[in-house]
Amino acid sequence: MKKFKYIAASSLKQAESALSNTGKDKPAKLLAGGTDLLGVLKDKVHPESPGTIVDIKSVPELSYIRSDGKGLRIGAMTRLQEIASSEEIKENYRLLALAARSVASPQIRNMATLGGNICQEPRCWYYRAPDNRFHCLRKGGTKCSAVLGENRYHSIFGGIWAGSPSCTHTCPGNVEIPEYMRAMRSGETRAAATTVLLNNPMPALTGRVCPHYCESACNRGGFDESVSIRNVERFLGDYILAHSAQFMKSPQKQSAKSVAIVGSGPAGLSAAYYLRVRGYKVTVFDKMPEAGGMLTYCIPGYRLPKDVVRKQIKAYEKMGIKFVLNARIGEKGLTLRDLRNKFNSVFLATGTWEQKSLRLEKSDLLTSGMEFLTHIERNRQHYAGSTVLVIGGGNVAIDVAISALRIGAREVTMVCLEDRKTMPAFPEEIDQALHEGVKVMNSLGPHKIMESNGRLTGIEFAACTRVFDEQGRFNPEFDMSKSTIVQADKIILAIGQSAELAYAGKSIKLDRGLIKIHPETAATSMAGVFAGGDATSGPSSVIAAAASGRRAATSIDAFLSGGKNKTGPVEKTVYRDGFLETNNRCYDRTERVKPECVQTSCKSLDAEDTSTLDSQSVDSEIQRCLNCGCVAVNASDIAPALIALDAVIRTTKKKVNAEDFFSIGKALDSDEIVTEIEIPAQRKKNSQHYIKFRIRNSMDFPIVSLASVLSSDKGVFTRTKIILNAIAPIPLRMTAVEKYLTGKEATEAVAQEAGEIAARDAKPLSGNKYKIQIMKALIKKAILEAGD
Missing domain, CATH: 1.10.1060.10 (Alpha-helical ferredoxin)
Structure with a gap:
């Protein structure tokens, strides 16, 4: 167990203060009974151990049982044994006494508290694995191992979205x-x-x-x-x-404000779309004769057909997005300042079109990879039958190499600094290149460009012994004693791209050749001007650039609305209904x-x-998608009882009914403490039951449990409340069963049908179908006993 600071709170106010004043990286934990928390700490269940433990067991105002004509009030630190043995509770709130008595063993009930029981952490063995062996969804991970693993005790009604899968x-x-x-x-x-x-x-x-x-x-x-x-x-x-026409409509609500987008690649198009959806007038400027940026000019048609890009652009145009082509920003009459004066806001998404060069003599004889891809149609005849050497190991180099083969090159060789495992190109792209006949030579760096009578003949390469230094910086080292000559009559350079930012002038601050932006708002140093895509990050994927444009659109919307519109597309979903x-x-x-x-x-x-x-x-x-979510069940014995009894739970911040308290996504704040449970006075003639199915009569948590309050008049049910637990991530109220029972007698047939109704929406996992039969049996038992 890791060291922590221990605070024995003498009052509720002191406990709140202690919780509020702890750091986010080392949050505090409450010690409410100790039967659960100490095991969690000892086994190092969480990625980080708490820095502070705040003990509230000795806070006097949190332990009591009080009743009056209106009902029952119980302090959150009241021990379960006190609840189970209370004559008042056993006589008038029998369900709660039964639930408390079913918890674990007498020794544990003497320590465990009401508040601790209803706030306990999931009992899933993957969640509880020592040393956080399974970093699951509930703890900030991305996987619920129980979905395809051992799940005999897990939910039969689906999971909950406990975090991004x-x-x-x-x-x-x-x-x-x-x-x-x-x-x-x-x-x-x-x-x-x-x-x-x-x-x-x-x-x-x-x-x-x-x-x-x-x-x-x-x-x-x-x-x-x-x-x-x-x-x-x-x-x-x-x-x-x-x-x-159905999905990309012109917005019904139009804004008088306008935005200029510079660049029609994925970042620019994305920003244009989301701003247009919000009703803004959007104009996209691009230097090329056709919109789409690198989508149109640099991704080969065998990967992304030009007609698909054109259809996408056309859909944007029908939304009302305007495209101005052959427009180079920075020229007279079209400077950045001109745009800023004409439009309410500007978004820069000019990409990285400039080919990085080699610091070698005669490197001007090499062909730019970007130039090759942009004008590939006119290169067809020029490259037919030639021997091509491509320098670079990224995705652009792969596109160049395969494209050269497909326009008739006799032989294509790729040479790069990296070894095969660390090549920046995607593995499947490398595999495709090899499959099509591209030769790949790794761990070599260009040393000397060879030419004869002004014509390229090849390059001499030296062995590359290291690409990055100990600090992770690009700093290749070479062994000049090991050299290789690769002959070729066409040499294409594809070692990365940089941004062309001459148009930015002094108005826009740059950082290492890229536009410097605020990491959260995408704002540049020029008021009202935002930026995104490769011009801010360097070369990236289409989806990353599109995401950058979407985030910038949200910031531009907030800027133009004076901060009123702050909501945008969901970045991360934590809980759902x-x-x-x-x-x-x-x-x-x-x-x-x-x-x-x-x-x-x-x-x-x-x-x-x-x-x-x-x-x-x-x-x-x-059908193969697992729809990943958390399938751990709520294992509290007290929780379903409180819902059945219409209890209200008080915390230091709010008052909420029990059903809402245990619903999906309703978590306590880090400095919030449960203080009291209020239960309204119960009808004298209602039948209260708590039935718990478990393997052993002591110690075990429920495999299925049922809490019910059934009221009847002359043998006919008039008001019913049935809550099942340990079958779903939250205590599950059987509303369809309750509706069915109203007006019916407690017969064998009615009890049987009630069980069938309860199981109607069950969708068990691979190992827990048996829970359905237990659930039916408990419902049947509760109904028939209520009729006796």
Whole structure:
């Protein structure tokens, strides 16, 4: 157990103060009984141990049992044994006494408190594993190991969204992938499309070129194969483009304010879309004759067809976004200051178009990779039959190498500083290049450019022994005694790009050749001017640039509205109402769906290598999504009893009824303390039950428990309240059963049907279907006993 500061609070005020004054990195924890917390600390269940323990066991005003004509009041530090043995509670609030008496053993009940029981942490063994072995969703992780693991004691009614699952967490755009997968499984394709567009305005494009970090992090990957998220997104993106009039409408509410976007790449287009959705007049300026930036000019057509980009641009135009092309910012009449004077705000998304150069003699003879890709059509004849050398190991270098082969180069060789494992290109891109015949030479750096009569003949390379120094800075070292000559008649340089920022002048502060922005607002040093995309971060992915534009749009909206509009697309979802759907078909081991690929011999520069999945294949793939959420159950014995008794829970900050207190996402603040439980006086003729199914009569937590208050008149139920626990992440009120029972007698048939109704929405995991039968049995028992 790690050291901590111990504070024995003598008053509630002192305890509140102690909780409020602890640091965020080392928060304080309350000691309310000790039966739970001490084990958590000893086993190091959490990533960080608390720096302070505030003991409130001795706070006098928190331990009492008081009753009057209105009902019962119990202090939060009242011990469970006192509650179980109280004559007042046993006579008038029998349900609560039964629940308290069912907790653990007499020794533990003598220590455990009412407040501690209802605020206990999840009892899931993955959550409780020593040394935080499973960093689960509830503790800030991205995975619930119980979904595909040992889950016999977990929820049979689905999970809760306790934090961003791994796919959403790793997506630069924070796209809520499980949610749109769920909508598609329910046949709600339009809802799925709307969900995607909240965070990604170009899924037809990212569905083709995204590096799909989400798939690498997919929790299913450790079970069989990750879900083919990018291909599903591509299908959905094509659906959106085919129905763009439904999803990309001109806003009903128009603003008189206008925004200039400089650059029509993914960051600029994204910002333009989200600003237009908010009603602003948006004009996009671009230096090229066609909009789309690198989407149009630098990503080869076999990866991203130009007609798909054009359809996306057309959809934006129909929303009312205006494009001004062949417009180079910085020229007379179109300076940054001119734009700022004409528009209410400006967003700079000019990308990184300038090729980085080599510091070698005659490097001016080398062809820029960006230049090669931009003007590839006119290069077809020029490169036919040639021997091509590509210098660089990133994705641009891969695109250049494959494109050179596809326009007729006889042989293409890539040479880079990095070894194969550390090449910056995506692994699947490297594999494709090798498959198509590109030769890759690693750990070599250019030393001398060779030429004869003004014509390139090759480059001499030296062995690269190190790319980065001990501080992680780019600082390659070479072994000049080991050299290699690679002959070629065409040499293309693709070692990275930099930003062209001459237009910024002195008005915009730069940092290492990039536009300096506020990390949260994307604001530049010039008032009213914001920036994003590669011009601020350096070369990145399409989805990262689009996310940058979306965040900037939110900041621009706040700026133009005077701070009134502060809400934007969801960055991170922590809790939601309702349970997550459990898809039973996801538990079977299956292979991911693979799109049809064109044979290597038939591949071209312009036609896509892969096709969009058909609807049948998409349906098969979306069934594989685990819809990751937390499936741990609420194990408190007292919680369902308080809900059944219509209790109200008081804290140092609020007063809330028990059902709301235990609902999804209703957590206490870090400095909030439960102080008292209020229970209204109960009807004399009601039947109160607490039934707990467990393996052992002492010690064990419930596998299923039931708390009920059933009122009847002449053998007919008039008012019923039934709460089941340990079957869902929260105590679950059986409202459909309650409605069914009203006006009925406690017969065998009625009790049987009530159990069937309760189980109607159950969706058990792979190992806990048996809980359904227990649940039915407890309901039946409670109903029949109430009728006796």
